Amino acid sequence: MSDIIRRDPRAEWIARNRLHPLHASMQKAETSWMGPNGIVRKNPHVIAAGFVGPAGLKRIDRSGAQQGTVGKRSNASVEVQLPLHIIEQPAFHICVVPDMVGGRLSSHDKDLLGLARKLAGDSGAVVAVIFGEDKEGAFDTAGVDRLLRVQGDAFDGYAPEARVLALSAVESQLAPRHWLLPDSRTGGGELGRRLAAKLGERPATRVWQVAGEQAIGRAGSGQQDIQRALPRLILAAAECAEPVSDTRHEVRLLELAEKVAHSLPRVEDLGPVAVDPAQIPMAEAEFILSGGNGVKDWKMFHQAAIALGATEGASRVAVDDGFMPRNRQVGATGTWVTARVYLAVGISGAIQHLQGIGACDKVVAVNMDPGCDMIKRADLSVIGDSAAILAALMERVATWRQEGKRDAA
Amino acid sequence: MLNTLLPILLFAALTLAVIGAAKRFFMWRRGRPAKVDWIGGLLKMPRRYLVDLHHVVERDKYMSKTHVATAGGFVLAAVLAIVVHGFGLHNRILGFALLAATVLMFTGALFVAKRRLNPPSRLSKGPWMRLPKSLLMFAASFFIATLPVAGILPPDFGGWVLAIILAVGVAWGVSELFLGMTWGGPMKHAFAGALHLAWHRRAERFGGGRSTGLKALDLNDPKAPLGVEKPTDFTWNQLLGFDACVQCGKCEAMCPAFAAGQPLNPKKLIQDMVIGLAGGNDANFAGSPYPGKPLGEHSGGPHQPIVDLNGKALVDAETLWSCTTCRACVEECPMMIEHVDAIVDMRRHLTLEKGSTPNKGAEVLENLIATDNPGGFNPGGRLNWAADLNLPLLADKGETDVLFWVGDGAFDMRNQRTLRAFVTILKAADVDFAVLGLEERDSGDVARRLGDEATFQHLARRNIATLTKYRFKRIVSCDPHSFHVLKNEYGALGGNYQVLHHSTFIEELVRKGSLNLGQSKAASVTYHDPCYLGRYNGEYEAPRAVLKAIGIEVKEMERSGFRSRCCGGGGGAPITDIPGKQRIPDMRMVDIKETGAELVAVGCPQCTAMLEGVVAPRPEIKDIAELVAEVLIEATEVAAKRPAAKRELAEVQ
Amino acid sequence: MTDLNIVALVSVGAHPTSARPRRAEQDARAVELGLRLAGQNLQLLHAGDPQAEALRGYLGMGLEQLDVLEQPEGADALPLLVDYLQGSRTQLVLTGSQAETGEGSGMLPFLLAERLGWPMVVGLAEVEKVENGVAQVLQALPRGQRRRLKVRLPCVASVDNAAPVARQSAFGPARRGQIEAHEVTVVDDTLLAEASLQPAKPRPKRLKVIKAKTGAERMKAATAKASGGGGQILKDVSPQEGAEAIFKLLIEEGVLR
The missing domain is CATH 1.20.950 (Fumarate Reductase Cytochrome B subunit)
Incomplete structure (x- = not known):
């Protein structure tokens, strides 16, 4: 593509036409936006950068109408092609069994593949063994040299025994130098230990660092580390290594040489059981919607929790006032929570409460009072009427879910 | 004829x-x-x-x-x-x-x-x-x-x-x-x-004496009952005491749990013990029932368990767990009956034998056993609040005038403000003091009130063993609960100390003129008597004298002094958390608001926590130490001299 | 309650902050589950030192006896347990997911099941019913979810923190309970010879690595405001704008699903 800057009258037209379906994608280089403190910020540089007009002169248009041709509209395909890493004849194999939560590689899986890549070096091949259908489209950039799909009804759902049999077949076919599984609660931890018991390997568990020929993992209740020679089977924790980011890999498909021996499952999966999100123990919950004294419409609060798929929590006052049961109280005198996102609605943030949410990653506060302590703690605060904000949020999530359905369809 | x-x-x-x-x-x-x-x-x-x-x-x-x-x-x-x-x-x-x-x-x-x-x-x-x-x-x-x-x-x-x-x-x-x-x-x-x-079980109470410490259980005798399961497990003079009740209901009128609608009425409890003593049911009881518990459903006998965890017996467990051990009933009782002793005796059975301390009780006790503090915090963090204060450790000094007993408030961010204020005062008055630091453990107060005598004695014995290693004249604590336990309950286990509450100690400093104090700007102030300082230990005057010394005129509440209403924080009540119609601290806050005060002075971390838990708008809550520290005047001369003196010391060392 | 022969394997735990010995959290939950299923018929089994005070924590839950296969520290518990269980009429072995001391690899229940040739259930939350030697159970999944399984007995089941909370351990029964020591042949564990335990190192939070391809990107990465330190406050915005900001954060954190 030539580097000459050209006007694109069609793009300009689309940028002006708010009803056009591509309108949003033509809005480039924002000249004003909402700053972190709620003040509208302008970027004079974008405006001053101007554009080169058809006569070859630089033009500055402060009306904000110059979108269509701001800068060079870079094409998506310009993305740099990462170098392809090809292993024709692998000296050895490193087998990774990713969790594939939701049919995609999780970040834990990618870390694991990163570790596998490190162990494989230049001569080894990373083999990903996956069960059933997947939706993953980026095995190549995640570092998968060989992909082994094990398919069949026997492996669907919860079938750890069948899967271990399949992995044993892989073991006899490839005799991998290392087996890597995520030490997770979403399957890998269990499968890895089953495999270890089956193969008679003593695995290194909760490994968070592999340095040279040594593996370091957490031991006991997490107060100690255990360092040992790198075993064949490694159950690694999240962030055990950096994911692959610089190379592309072949994702050459492998087949199992022999059919996996079929055996009658001794553990039979009868399917998931509907669990009321309100019953999920708070200490375990990942996303908590917590209400306090500022919540006036509790019915709507409960609806919001359902709509967001959040576990409900409450401040002490809300519990005392009888709006929420005692086992939902968050704080030093209630439950200490470790949620990834803690959405506090109408909670002013008594010190005991703030102590109880100390371990939460992100705290979002919705409150009328901009001076309250919760807002000082929060990563994001929205000042305003909690009912209106919750309603808007529910609506926003509802549209998102519909979009998601459309995408999936 | x-x-x-x-x-x-x-x-x-x-x-x-x-x-x-x-x-x-x-x-x-x-x-x-x-x-x-x-x-x-x-x-x-x-x-x-x-x-x-x-x-x-x-x-x-x-x-x-x-x-x-x-x-x-x-x-x-x-x-x-x-x-x-x-x-x-x-x-x-x-x-x-x-x-x-x-x-x-x-x-x-x-x-x-x-x-x-x-x-x-x-x-x-x-x-x-x-x-x-x-x-x-x-x-x-x-x-x-x-x-x-x-x-x-x-x-x-x-x-x-x-x-x-x-x-x-x-x-x-x-x-x-x-x-x-x-x-x-x-x-x-x-x-x-x-x-x-x-034949009163606390003969010391007569003739103006005071006897408020709980009596120790003998844990060395494997045959002795752990607490009271059935009426005959009470000592005989306790049973006699229950029989002395005149049913005047003075206890009922003062009981914070009863007023809050929690299922406790001290008078009914004593009468239930009388029913247990003689056998029968409570249908003929002619006074107010436990809130929310109709009459006629409970019965018992001398050899039947008082509490049935799976059904109904003489008394429900939640009745026993509603008590804040504030002693308002004992203080009021014209027959000098010991309600709190009886309640704790029955709690002991529930905790030590049945393992049924309700709600957070079990967790708190487990934490006390494993970490020496009720919150389960790392015991190594006990002195973190004072990381920048350079507090002298008794382990280094070996000997001191005043041992500052910090208490578990060390782990509570709110209470740390009080502790720091008190350290400021100690330093300003040039008191020779030290702390135990990591050697300190929970005093055992909460464990004991929750009926876990074993954990209490374990903590107490280890604290006593630590204290025996050092020489000090007096112990001063900002926590009336630790103060009470150290002063009145360690004696039975071999630890006899002179213990002061910080308000008493500050009052002494003020009287000696060791503190250079200004006048407080606080406009209208009331004072809330902590139960464990007032009723348990008779200290009503010192806190008021300190407030007076900094120019505060206390607007007394109707219920103050020996009639002070509990904040709801004692006896492990916030841990066992038995629901009622309203909360005790909310009621106390109403008492406070009635005086029109904008600030309430307190002297107890529990009271502070409970009262601060009341929803704003409400008067501000400050510990006496904080109020005093605010008005400390550091004379420029003194201030100029002191750092120099310190540096010298450091060089000598 | 069922009339199953249940054995709960218990170990000596360590408190997460003070590291003091205590009853292990998950093992205690296993005992709780066992007590709910079998009441006083539950058998407690420990391989290790019968003098360990922390074992009384299990007795305090209301059991009269605890059997100990006596072995020194650092010995391999697996062969002893396999021998013991093979000779018994046990139908269900309950255990925690991983030990709180030592290696804590969580392998024991798997190895036990493998050696005994029994099926293994991970994360047992509840036993719904037992019929004809088949148990219908609920398995705990992350985020409080549950899965229903059918498993043939005898089996080994591990419980994690989703199992019912263990009842309080009371002083009286803990003091009265009997600890019955059994003499067994000791097998050494080889791992400890070659591995070393050390205090856990804190793991640094992963930094956001920005792979900059151009100078401008590098500049942007270097000058971008560091995350953390004072949150963003949206004032005087419409509820929709506020909701949009929250929504964006929820998506970023991946908690909406």
């Missing part, structure tokens, strides 16, 4: 009363043994009755005078009646004396009757409504029957009609007053009460 009838009636009643007394006595003796001074106690009884008990009754002048007249008149009349009518000693002087006694008693009884016309809800009704009539009947009958003795009326006045009427009246009177005394009528309180005073 009366001359033959009266002695028969009198002696029959007396004999039956003695039989009843023996029966009642053996009922009490079903309890576990207790060491009492049998003879000495009896000898001291009149003084205890007339002085110590009277002091308590005297708080209600009306009732005090009424009782003096009625009871005094009755005792006199009864003795004289036995002499005059029983033994037939028809002496005129005695006759007049008997007349006077009955008149006195009659007058008193009239006031009793008046009180009963429209009785407050705290009073029991039922048989108690009959009592004034019985008293009047007794007095009137003996008055008329004695008129001939005094020579005012001819000996055979009125003939047999009057004689029969009088005989009936006397029969009624003596059955209520003699028989009722030992067979379970309202007058039982006089008989059991007198003996209760004689």
